[in-house]
Amino acid sequence: MGNAPLCHSCHSDKGIRGKGSLQNLDKSPDYYGCEISKDPEPQSDSNTSFLRAARAGNIDKVLEYLKGGVDIATCNQNGLNALHLAAKEGHMGLVIELLEKGSVVNSATKKGNTALHIASLAGQEEVIKTLVKQGADINAQSQNGFTPLYMAAQENHLDVVRYLLENGSNQSTATESGFTPLHIAAHYGNVNVATLLLNRGAAVDFTARNGIIPLHVASKRGNTNMVRLLLDRGSQIDAKTRDGLTPLHCAARSGHDPAVELLLERGAPMLARTKNGLSPLHMSAQGDHVECVKHLLQHKAPVDDVTLDYLTALHVAAHCGHYRVTKLLLDKRANPNARALNGLSPLHMSAQGDHVECVKHLLQHKAPVDDVTLDYLTALHVAAHCGHYRVTKLLLDKRANPNARALNGFTPLHIACKKNRVKVMELLVKYGASIQAITESGLTPIHVAAFMGHLNIVLLLLQNGASPDVTNIRGETALHMAARAGQVEVVRCLLRNGALVDARAREDQTPLHIASRLGKTEIVQLLLQHMAHPDAATTNGYTPLHISAREGQVDVASVLLEAGASHSLATKKGFTPLHVAAKYGSLDVAKLLLQRRAPPDSSGKFLGLFICLTAAYSLLTLIYAVLFKPPLQNGLTPLHVAAHYDNQKVAMLLLEKGASPHSTAKNGYTPLHIAAKKNQMDIASTLLEYGAETNILTKQGVTPLHLASQEGHTDMVGLLLKKGANINVGTKTGLTSLHLAAQEDRVTVAENLAKHDANLDAQTKLGYTPVIVACHYGNIKMVNFLLQHSANVNAKTKNGYTPLHQAAQQGHTHIINTLLQHGAKPNAVTVNGNTALAIARRLGYISVVDTLKVVTEEVITTTTTVTEKHKLNVPETMTEVLEVSDEEGDDTMTGDGGEYLRAEDLKDLGDDSLPGQYLDGMNYLRFSLEGGRSESSDRSHTQSQGSYLRDSAMIEDMIAATNHQVSALAREPEKDSYRLSWCTENLDNVALSSSPIHSGFLVSFMVDARGGAMRGCRHNGLRIIIPPRKCTAPTRVTCRLVKRHRLATMPPMVEGEGLASRLIEVGPSGAQFLGISPKTTEDPVEKVIVGNSPVDYDVVGYEDCCSLSRKALVVLEEHRTTVSHRQLDNVCQVEIQFLASMRISSAKDIMEDGEGQDKLSQATGSLWCWQLKAEEETWELRSGRTACWGRLDAWQLSR
Structure with a gap:
């Protein structure tokens, strides 16, 4: 010892x-x-x-x-x-x-x-x-x-x-992973110890953390005597681990034939599946265990049994290159054409692994040589992708089509060029592959090779007759592609072989534009050395210098200027490179341009004909641009642009170089106006230090203080006032800074203005004071502030409107109460003799009427009056904007943006190479047999066995991977793609204007004596019906959907208001229909409502109410509205009546069984938006007004 x-x-x-x-x-x-x-x-x-x-x-x-x-x-x-x-x-x-x-x-x-x-x-x-x-x-x-x-x-x-x-x-004390002494004895085949443990009461099927029992361990190790002992002691033969492995799976995967035979004799389930659908036959095939496969087949295991992704055992064997198992399965009549979920056949699998013998066996058993996946990939595509020369030659010898096209048009030659498989590429060309083959996006093999930088491939293609100037669907040549990818040697090779240096892609983009944008200085120099035109312009007038200025590529800009590029050329909308540098804060480029004497106050208004002389070959184009396409006459200087985008360093540089702080745009805006509006404090301070005028007026009389006050920029207002801004100067319509602050409810600004003695009762040309303006827009805080500072509560406009009249017209009950508390006169009348009460009653503001009628003296007369529509009185607004857009529609400085080929499209085999579906299939096979997780896990049902292997390391080799790994077909790591365009950006856009209103559908129908109708299809539930004999003359009725862009934030709304998601405009205005509204028909679905009112522009819509099974039928008549619940079969039919002046007085029967006590319906996405507030059973309906920006006041039901 x-x-x-x-x-x-x-x-x-x-x-x-x-x-x-x-x-x-x-x-x-x-x-x-x-x-x-x-x-x-x-x-x-x-x-x-x-x-x-x-x-x-x-x-x-x-x-x-x-x-x-x-x-x-x-x-x-x-x-x-x-x-x-x-x-x-x-x-x-x-x-x-x-x-x-x-x-x-x-x-x-x-x-x-x-x-x-x-x-x-x-x-x-x-x-x-x-x-x-x-x-x-x-x-x-x-x-x-x-x-x-x-x-x-x-x-x-x-x-x-x-x-x-x-x-x-x-002996029941388990380890951290749940293993007992019986597990370890089973692992090492210690039968005597296991027998002793069992005799002393050990649980034969004690389950570890991952569902592993001792029988799994013994089966994996191939300890037949131990397996026999455990089975004799009653171990469960079909027990499954957490991943679905049975003892037979374990023995089959490890290739322990005696254990497999014993388990089969004892009745182990051959068709048992793991969680990803693998059977014992799949396991044996993956491990190249011929004898185990034979035993399983002898016991009638289905030879074409499939996993959840439809992989057969033949797929597995072919993928791993186990030609003996492959031959055995084929001899047992396995289907050589079996398809996995993504269409992969065993031939694809064996081609991917360069398993020549397997390919031979499959072809001998009649596997189609050009069989395709769901993405139309053949085995030849796969072999070319992996660079397997032997399999490629074998397939070509078996007459595989060298020009087979995948779903996206890629041929095997495209893929070989992409992957730099030189020998395979030469072989394909030798067997007749077309070097001019194009993909769906127009890419030829030379495009692909040039982009990837494979110089040897490019040379071989050129030697075999490939044209360097062939274009894809975007007009790009191989030179464009190489420039984009920064492939210097390929660019040099193409230029030496006669590639057109100024080839124009879509939107006239040249390789020099691309290289300038990406900062590829060496490529820029190469192109210029080969006589590339330094002032080549795109369709929108962008030169390489413009683009380098945008991207801040100072080295490129320097090279371009040295080569003679003009710093004064303007885009189609009038922007010079200095404007672009000012917009994007490219300080170094701006310094360079100014050093080269670019004018700091250039407004981009003029494009001299002398420029044409520097570009003889494009003389006609430039003359046309000058004579027929004059640049934007907005008068913006680089300093304006720098101020808008708060590029302080560039602004300081421009001022130091002599830029004028007083320069004005076409509408009179100075840089200080823009800084004030954008709240650019640092820029504004700098401009003021250089002498910018605080009281300079635009063409509409707007000062920087107006803009700062309207936008609520308190600090900017304070700065301007400190520098002497005139607080009471008005615009051409008389609007002062306080008017604008009142309009937008800028209370803190108003406080600042009031401290500096602003006139609280200044009037516009129409006579509106700040308090009247605040009342119109419902700005209660501003109203309170002005009244507390002694603003005239009874001031009148030229139409005689007091603040009380204006609030009544707009339905602002809370403001009316405030005005009355501050002494407003309820009996004051307008020029037309109307009191505030009369206005509220005419417009149907019930709560306003209730408030005013107790304080207003009414005179009852018997004179018959004609009911007219109320003409709204609206205060002036400041509508002046500065439009500084340098684009027409989408930005196409470098071409068609989104359609341009991205770097990852080739590098990651995306849109224009092997489809991702194919790669997912390859990866799937790796996890399903070897464990792990991949990018395709969302597509594949197969789950990883990695946890099983980690957590049961005691049987670490149970389902271990074979040495024949799947070659690396996974996508390469994603890299930041090159930005090819700016289609979603504004290049030189100082957008100071609001978005326009866009219209949707436009429908019209004829109405005559027979009546007429319109039913909405896309907007379900909308229909307009004119019954027979109700139209005075043949009339065409039009219905148009009016909508705005989605709002970024909810606009300010007072109580009872909502936001309309759909607005319907109906015409012709003033059309008359005959008769009084009849009662509805018995059938609620076919109910018809007719009014005697003229056609107005508002149409009521619908919204679901209470639950999915109940719909709200909304029917509006001229003098009565009924809102009731009807049981309909998943369809909400809504009848529409044309409304006159929106005079609606009552509604009832809104409730059923007391439901909906708080809020019955909040509409979102319907034709109209309204809110119903419940109080018991009886309701009255009042309508708000439609504000000028497109907001629809809510329909509110109150008792």
């Missing part, structure tokens, strides 16, 4: 079946990890000698060291002390002596192993008995949960196991 080789950790030879066993176990989470000793860490010589004496069992030496003062608990770097070493080596006398001298019997190493653990592992029975008698914890667990019983069972120490069991060892 003492002369045997020693363990590096505890220096014993006991119970260790070779170093490999320990290492394998140490990889497992359920293994007593041996504390490997390296050379001792720096310790005293006496301590080291003491431990060596203990290991050797030299009692005298040990006692001598102890007497010399050595601590008995001294241990090495792994925590092994003298007791551990003596116990491992079986030095009984020394163990007893150490215990008598005070050594702690349960002291543990760094991994938690006690002396009892170590003695059990080494099989030192006598030492074990002594330790137990001395109080050693017989169920102590080490770091990973191992007990002494687990150690003894692992090393097949039968007597030790027996002794431990007899002395109270609990």
Whole structure:
């Protein structure tokens, strides 16, 4: 015992079946990890000698060291002390002596192993008995949960196991992963130990954390006797792990034929499937276990059984290159044309792995050589992609089509060029592959090779007659592609071989534009050396210098200027390179342009004909641009642009170089106007330091203070006032800064203005004061502020409207109450003689009428009056905007944006190479058989077995991958793609205007004596019906959907208002229909409502109410509205009546059984938006007004 080789950790030879066993176990989470000793860490010589004496069992030496003062608990770097070493080596006398001298019997190493653990592992029975008698914890667990019983069972120490069991060892104590001593005994085939454990009550099917029972372990290890023992003791033969593995799966995957045969004889289910659908036959095929495959087939296993992704065993064998299993399965009539979920056949699989023998067997069994996947990929595509010369030649010899096109048009030659497979490429050309073949996007092989930078491929293609100037559907040549990808050598090669240096793609983009944008200085120099035109312009007038200025490519800009590029050329809309640099904050480019004497105050208004002389070949084009396409006359200077985009450093540079802070745009805006509107404080301060005028007026009389006040920029207002801004100056319509603050409810701005003696009662040309404006827009906080600061509550407009009239017209009850509290006169009349009450009554504001009628003196007259529509009185607004758009529609500076080929389209085999579906299929096979996860996990039902392998490392090889790995077909890591265009951005757009209103559908129908009708198709539930004999004359009725862009934020709304999601405009205005509204027909679905009102522009819509089974039928007549619940069959028919002046007085029967007490319906996405508020059973309906920006006030039901 003492002369045997020693363990590096505890220096014993006991119970260790070779170093490999320990290492394998140490990889497992359920293994007593041996504390490997390296050379001792720096310790005293006496301590080291003491431990060596203990290991050797030299009692005298040990006692001598102890007497010399050595601590008995001294241990090495792994925590092994003298007791551990003596116990491992079986030095009984020394163990007893150490215990008598005070050594702690349960002291543990760094991994938690006690002396009892170590003695059990080494099989030192006598030492074990002594330790137990001395109080050693017989169920102590080490770091990973191992007990002494687990150690003894692992090393097949039968007597030790027996002794431990007899002395109270609990064999149900599991490790962290749930494994018991029976699992470890099954793993190592220790039948005697397993028998003893079972006889002592071990659970034969004790389940570990991953669902693994001892039978799985024994089957995986191929321990037939152990399998037989466990089955005889009643182990469940069809037990499944968490991943669905049965014992037969485990034995089949490991290729243990006797165990497979035994399990089959005992009735193991052959058709059992894992979670991803793998059967035992798939497992055997993947492991190249011919005999196991034979046994399974002999027991009638279906030869074409499929996984969840329809992979057969033949797919698996072909993929792994197991030609013997492939031949066996084909001989057993496996289908060579079987298709996986993505259309992959076994031939695709074998071609991918360069498995020539498998390909031969498949072709001999009539597998179609040009069989395609769902993406029309043939095996030749796959072989070309992987660069497998032998398989490629074999397929071509078998007459595979070298010009087969995938779904996106890629041929095998395209793919070989993309992957730089030179030999395969030459072979394909030799067998007749077309070098001019094009994909769906017009790419030829030379496009692909140029983009990828494969110089050898490009040269070979050129030598074989490929044209360097052939274009794709976007007009791009190989030179465009190479420039975009930064392939310098390919660019040089193409130019030397006669490529057109100024080839124009869509929107007249040249390779120089692309290289300038991407900052490819070397390519720019190459192109210029080959006479590329430095001032070539795109359709929108962008030169390479414009583009380099946008991207901040100062080196490129310098090269272009050295080559004679003009810094004064303007785009179609009048932007020079300096404008572009100012917009994007390209400070270095701006410095360079100014050094080259670019005018700092250039407004881009004029494009001299002298420029044409510098570009003789494009003289006619430029003359046409000058004479017939004059640039934008907006007068913006670079300083305007820098101010708008808050590029302070560029603005400072421009001012230092002489840019005027007083320069005005076409409408009179100065840079200070823009800074004030955009709240660019730093820019504004700088402009003011350089003498910018605070009171300068635009053509409409707008000052910077107007703009800052309207936008609510308090700090900017303070700065301008500090610099002497005139607080009471008005626009041409008389609007002061306070008017604009009142309009937008900017109370903090108003406070600042009031502190500086702003005129609170200033009037516009129509006579509106700030308080009237605030009343119109429902700005209650502003109204309170102005009235508290003594604004005239009874001020009048030129039409005689007081704040009370204006609030009544708009239906703002809360403001009316405030005005009355501050002394507003309710009996004041307008020029037309209307009181506020009369206006509210005419417009149907019930709550306003209720408020005013108790304070207003009404005069009852008998004069017959004609009811007219109320003409709204609206205050002036500031409508001046600065339009600074440098684009017409989409930005096409570099071409057609989204349609341009992206870098990842080729590099990641995306749109224009092997489809992702194909790659997903390849990856799927790898996970389904080898574990792991991939990018295609969302497409594949196959789940990973990685967790099984990790969590049950004790049987780490159970479903391990074969050495024949799937070659790397996964997509390459995604990289930042080159931006090819700016189709969704504004290049030089200082957009200060609001979005226009866009219209939707437009429907019309004729109405005559027979009536007429319109029913909505796209907008279900909308219909307009004019009954017979109700139209005075033949009339065409039109119905148009009016809508706006989606709002980024909800606009301010007062109580009772909502936001309309659809607005319907109906015409002709003023049309008359005859008769009074009849009663509805009995059938509610076919109900027809007719009014005698003229056609107005508003049409009521519908919204679901209460639940999916109940719909709200909304019917509006001129004097009465009924809203009721009707049971309809999933259809909501809504009858529409044309409304006159929106005069609607009442509604009832809204409730059923008391439901919907708080909020019955909040419309979202219907034709109209309204809100119903419930109070008992009777309701009245009032309507709000439609504001000028397209908001529709809500329909509110209140008692």
